Amino acid sequence: MRIVVCMKQVYDPATTRISRSREEFDLRGAVKITNTPDKHALEAALRLRAAVGGEVIALSLGDAEADDVCREAIAMGADRALLISGPEVIGVTGRAVARALTAGVRYLDAVDLVLTGQVGLTDGTGSLAPRLAAELGWEVCLDAVRLAPMTDGQIEVTVACSPGVGEIVCLALPAVISVATGSERPRYAHPARIANAWAPGLVEVCSCTRLGLDAAALTADVEVGGLILPPERTRGQTIVGPTETAADELVGLLRTKRIL
């Protein structure tokens, strides 16, 4: 089975701030990481490969730094990676991302399954998988927690509905599936694979033109109208007094605020 896993580089939410004055993300000091939900997708792909054999290819889109994402995917177990790069793809969103990745999937040829993470950290919308399916004209299933191969060109997907309740659906391949973060925890990359991940020939870098994609196809279909900021943090409340009465007061407050 040839499995493509879409993986992107995001700013680590723990290192991004929101600037209230400029009403935008403040990215000074922000650190780029591999979108963790995408690692869940990769984990699912690696498990599938272990069960049925085949090849796992990481597919990323971004600037030269996104090479790090490809290397990390290889260190975790992906066989190779394709990075779609070049000035036309910098800052693209929504449909344009799906179109570029679709071109990548077609270029990789004979792909049976495309996996994505559930959502992009920082500013994701979780719309990649359905958009990809629309572009590719394939079956789609969202938020899978488990994938099991079937013999007849289908795949069995377990989808978590609510805690403890799952639904099993069978999907005809080729298909696009987004993998839920509630799925198996991504494995640690093996140190020896980490040491080898920067070897030449593992990451292929392609421009959109190479993939036969017209820059006109990459126009935005959504525009960010504005940013809704979380409410300003209010000063905390200090409870004073002897421990016993203070504890009662604290519990009372937590109850009225429905935290307890």
Add this chain to the structure above:
Amino acid sequence: MDFTIPKSHQLFRKMVREFATQEIAPRTRQVDRQGWPDMELVHKLGEHGLLGIPFPQEYGGAGLGELGYCILMEEVGAVCTSTAAIIGAHIGIGVMAIYLGGNAEQKRRFLPDLCAGKKLAAFCLTEPNAGSDAAAIQTRAVRDGDRWILSGSKIYITNGPIADVLTVLAVTDPALGARGGVTAFIVEKGMPGLSVGTIEHKLGIRGSATSEIILDEVAVPSANVIGQVGAGFITFMQTLDTGRLGLGAACLGGATTALDMMCRYAAGRMQFGRPLADKQAIQWLIADTATEIEALRALVYRTAWMVDTHQPFTREAAICKLFGSEVASRAINRALQVHGALGYSCAFPLERMWRDARIAEIFEGTNEIQRIVIAEQAMRPYGVRVRP
């Protein structure tokens, strides 16, 4: 001059940090309490390739060199000194003695299982009458055809009770002493006559196992002689050089954690209506610690680079160990002071860190011995031989 750490090693640091946070940190308190290693954790270290980090891939290692080993020790040392000691005794000295002194056949025979954690190593030098004076060892090895018969006892051996492969230094020619009369052997668990003696109860690193190792006429095949007969002392001293660097890296991790705790607590703890961090007395503790850590970091990683680029590093490794252990002890002592009673309480990790830090000033050559090594290197150009 370029101080950039290669991308692969940056990713490795991320991996170890994640592993240390998720797998080691939750067990740190427990291993200290029970006074014994968590063997499940030791197996996990092996399973995830962490017990062969510096060694070449052809022998089952990760091929990440001394730089990788220092990153590993720093990150593990930041969360659990006991686990760092287990790894240090295994990679830093136990396996390292075979890697540095052994022939290709021995490396092929022993390293893959040791790197994969299927077997654990220990390094057996210290004896009741030979501590700092390592050349005074009395364990004897007598040739008997194509094997050697080892008799004697080793003490304070880290991983002693849990090791499968023990690198042992013994006297093969008493007349020659350390200069050609001492040989290193690979002794394997299960060899008749090999046994674990008294198990130590310790002040700190209680989550590592330390014991006496008894050799009662253990027959060791000649194929298990590390390098040449008579070359053991040199092999063991070279091994300790690399071990000391890793120990310095572990101290760097411990000191960094202490600084982090100190800053966090000083920022939040209110006394006299203001956070502690407002007081210059506290700020200076923080500033001094940050300064020492920065110096130690530069020292450790530069020395790792020297090892990986095959330059002599005996002096630098001794400096890393000496300075690192003192920086860590000071940093943790200061952090404990900043936390007041909370620092002294067993409810909080600082008291354990404080107990754990002390060992680094003692093992792998006491800090007095490091000063002798450094003075010897400093005085040599002036024609002065520094003797212990």
